[in-house]
Amino acid sequence: MAAVEQQSKSLWQHAMGTLFRDKMAVVSIIIILFYVIMAALSATGIIVADWTEEVGPSYGPPSMDNWFGLDMFGRSVLAKTIKGTEVAMSVGLIASLLSLVIGVTLGAIAGYFGGRVDEFIVWFYTTFTSIPNIMLLVAITFISGKGLKAVILALGLTGWVGLCRLIRGEVMRHKDREYVHAASAIGAGNYRKLVRHILPNVTHIMIINFSLQFQIAIKSEVILSYLGLGVQGRPSWGIMIDDAKLELARGVWWQLAAATFAMAIVVLAFNILGDSLRDALDPKLKGK
Amino acid sequence: MSEEKLLEIRNLQVQFNTDRGAVTAVKGVDLDVYRGKTLGIVGESGSGKSVTALSIMRLIPDPPGKIIEGHIKFKGENLLDISLSDMRKIRGNKIAMIFQEPMTSLNPVFTVGNQIMEVLDLHQSHLSKKQKIAKCIESLDLVGIPAPEKRIKEYPHQLSGGMRQRVMIAMALACEPDILIADEPTTALDVTIQAQILELMNSLKEKMGMGIIFITHDLGVVAEMCDEVAVMYCGKIIEESDVFTIFKHPMHPYTKGLMESIPSFDSTGIEAKSRLKTIEGMVPSLFDLPKGCNFQDRCSEVTDECRGIKGPPVLEDLVAGHKAACFNPLK
């Protein structure tokens, strides 16, 4: 008689399985990859390197040649929209990474060491939270000299608070768990316990938060660019919407539509992905 | 002496729709419950025992679950045929259920009194408010809660786990039901409290003449509480008899394995020093059941017959009053 041994799946395998069975999640991933590829192709000049070219009359409406119509200078709105993905993707990626690093570091330190260190960090993020976000964003961007780097810096420096709180809470809970005591018993030091043992247990929070921060960053960049604080000299969805302010009165709706649409699709994709990741990765839901 | 048959379940089948397809959690279960008797349903997690119990109350969440076959006759009336509003008149009133987690089974923002009153308001609305309050206090007293007049104003979190479970029992018995379904009511409690609760349940059964369905995976509890026992595996009943026979002469290898895995305190000599016995292997996933008998990959008596040519074994009377579903039952 043979006893059948069943392999128990790890959290990641289980998560990947659940994720890829979720059709919406797969579609979202494809959409995001599409945008990333577009941004890369655009940045390297393989496509739309000629976006500044005048290809038709000023404010030409959408047609077979120009799907999204033309802007004030006769440039293809489609080309500008694609070029705008560079800004959106780079802002989203770098700002979220920055927030991630700051949030996890501060949260982990606060949660793990407790005491004065924790009090200080809590005071710090409470202070941060009490200043309205949009003011901080505008302020930091403004004094960092506007432009892409300023926007990324501002978003990165303001988006970490939520994650910090979450990580702090989780680390505090894990700190007293038995597996950490067990690690102590075999001589692990603080660094080892924190990084090698506790942090892997909060990776799912990081991932979910990252995908949500990405879309918040994209949306915020649009607002900052609209306010004139974002990228200068190259197309971004925010600037296109800013231009649309005047255009609408003349009945020119296609730049607003293109920018809104392009942004909405990728933001939606990130939202759906974030939800699906939460369903797949939350260890409490595993097995339900 | 014949007892009144309160519940008759025949060929109960419950299916769940998951993202990996439909799975049948309960496959053709037959059970009888008599007044004054305790029926124990034993099995591991996932064996379908809780699903069976919830089916009686029609508490299976739909979606994703559905009762696709069978009848559940309560005093002759098929519960699966009646309307939902009629079913609600039976829940908490004629058939009551208590659950495993007393910590979370009570609503934290309402007082204990409020929650017991709710049952009375629903099913005994002909009583005056004063009478209902008196009944609340009486129920709490019945389950052995000291100072019940004070307790009814307290919130669940102010009570200990054992107290909460007593409150659950009081709530369940407030309308004097015919059947009490207890789904692992003591699993989450301390061993000493467990003993008290079990004793309480037994005395109440006598006093109120109820039939009890007791679901558990703990054989010690079965021995103490149950008159009849049904053993479930992968959604089917694989053995059924009275409690003494099940313990002394189990016929199904699975049941035997369960009995043998109980560590014994009073063995001496070689036996005392040997390893704990387990049943080899793991419960198969319900998505991936083998052809033939579900237990074949773990069974010590397995033969080719078990592997599928004839299909799975059927539950039948191998000896009077003792059923087993096995091609090679133990003698």
Added chain:
Amino acid sequence: MNLYVYTLRRLLYIIPVLLGVCAIVFFLFSVVSPDPTLIMLGKHASVQQMEELRRELGLDRPWFIQYLDIVKSAFTFDFGRSWSTKQEISTMIKQGAIPSLTLSLPAFVISFVISITVSLMVAFYRGKFLDKIAVFGCVSMMSISSLAYILFGQWFFGYKLGWFEISGYDYGFPDFIPYVLLPILIWVILGLGPEVRFYRTVLLDEIYQDYVRTARAKGLGEHVILFKHVLKNALIPIITNLIISIPFLILGALLLESFFSIPGLGAMTLNAVNASDFPVIKAMTILTSVAYIIFSVITDICYTLVDPRVRLR
């Protein structure tokens, strides 16, 4: 712990936080920011004029003194005068508060009522088609930029259909109503997505709790379960969330006020940031921070009052 002592302790926390806020404000606008005299006097100003202005504004004093100045004004609520409009800031705040409130208060209430109604419906029909559409709808609505809503709203409802005013404001009731209708509508639409999603999550978290199963087992109907058992529990996080968002009503909606030319505190703040009007920025930031702390303490107190588990130890 005694509720009064607890409240006092939490309120005292305002002090270190306010000091921190002042530090951040100071750091951003005095240390790092470009010289405001340049902006105020223009490119052709002489060095002398700039020096004079700097002295006038007190920018030549040591940083420590400047920081203390900020702290002083934070605690006395004496913010001085605006650099752009030269008005007394406290007057400006009093003037700007009313328009902001005529926008934010009704929007807040209407938004909550609609969102909670929709989420209750969605929670009741959970898992069914209505629920799935609702969730997808919320997420989609959240994915469209607020700018798009505003621009489209103004263009379509104001311009094309002519139903609402696009910009401007009239003081006094009921004159202001036509001017706030469209921004309130947009506010509600903007909030619908995230609010319904949040309330739905809270409600569903409760619906799947064990005590709901017990309630069903007692024979209660789904309506009673939702409106009595689930709602009371769900209101705890919902109300706390609601209260903590009140301080941010002070700023009104920066973008909405700006677009619709409503002379509220939000527009005032945005203008100040654009003009590097430091005193105004300082004032608004401090005001919001103080309000935030006070309301987070109020939230905590409400929490202890509403949740019996926290109230009685």
